[in-house]
Amino acid sequence: MNNIFDSHGHYTESAFDADRKELLESLPEKGVRNIVTVAASLEDCPKILQMVSEYDYIYGALGVHPEAADYTPEDFIQKLEEYIKSSEKIKALGEIGLDYHYENYSKDKQICLFKRQLELAKKLDMPVIIHSRNAAADTMEILREYKPKGVVHCFSGSEETAKEVISLGMYISFTGVLTFKNAKKACKALEEVPLDRLMLETDCPYMAPEPFRGQRCDSSMIDKIALKAGEIKGKTAQEMLDITCENALKFFGIKSEENLKFEASH
Template sequence: MKIFDTHSHYADYAFDEDREQVLAELPDKGIELVMLAASDMRDSLANSELAAKYDYVYASAGIHPESVDDTPTDYLDRLREIIASNPKVRAVGEIGLDYHYDDYDREKQIRFFREQLELAAELDMPVIVHSRNATEDTIEILKEYRPRGVVHCFSGSAETAKEVIKLGMYIGFTGVLTFKNAKKALKALAEVPIDRLLMETDCPYMAPEPFRGRRSDSSMIAYTAAKAAEVKGIPVEELIDITCRNGMKMYGIE
């Protein structure tokens, strides 16, 4: 089996005390590939540095919707520099929309989302899309730009999953699949063709059962994969192998 954690945040402060140890031990736990998702400019730089240090680690660079207010005006030029400086930076992300809190500046989020989708098109790169409580606007904008990439940590309905698949994108699922209240996510998973499915942890967040509430890491992806394999009616080894190949194809990893 080749396990690919297609979305992680090892630059997160939650790993400050043991980041190097956790990353160094992942291959011994069966993790062959890791994609680092960025939340802001600091993450984007740190991701590139980590990817340069570990053979099995790849990176993305981008501004999360929750970070738009703290982002410099020349951020697009800075992202271009980070991406150009390291061939292991393989995606623009994570980007998107988050309307969870009423005081979020939705118009600014939409502008940043559009600008980064344009950057990805300019650089011919896939995107990692975050969408929370913003399904209608997210789908509308994705239909307009039609990027390559993934809607990660999918929390939408089965109907929304079908719309994403129609756009030719991938859908990533986290440990949420293992939660007792995961009926919506499981119904969405059932609609995702196996060749459009990705496995991810979103660590240090979204730890699956029986680790819910703890800091997650890539080794926990096996629990999410087991639940996904149950839904798909295939052996977990087969699901892990297929989703690894899907991730490698999307990110252009040979």
């Protein structure tokens, strides 16, 4: 397998601390063309900026995850904007959104955090990476209001929600969840996503696909997701990788000349 574009990973997570350098240096040899490594907090931002400066094939997305709403300072937007503007390799604002899964979250704080970042993305004319967990109704209400250029990542919603996301002009990205035995809902949603609005991701180190479920995930495992997606869409795994790579390059605004060094060496 080659032409792998992992549109969403978290390579600053502590799960990679023991062997991060060795792993990231090995991935291009395993067919990984590009990765977008994604922030969850302001603290992640400088780490990602450092990473994208060290690896030609890695790009970044900077933003504040809803779970960080309680400890994000009021003046975070200015700092986030500074981080984003400091590197041309930051290609999206994310991940941002709503997460009502855990107890004791502040709905109002999450919504405020989400909207302020959508406003920044509009100001900067950047795409956004949307996180939505147990919060589909509120997420869709806000997306209808702001109509951002964006992708709903790690999609696990209904067919109806998928159709509405697509109708707003957005993309949808799927993880290893597609390969799980209880993933009928995600698989049905994938049936509704046009090939030109589809991306694949690992969300590593989480969401490892079968047969690696429960292990640390990395971008080389995306071929298992492509295989399952191909079964649903009537394509080979390599065809799915080629299609979703092209979609991701377009979505993130990565021009082919930015990949010349990669192509010349592989």
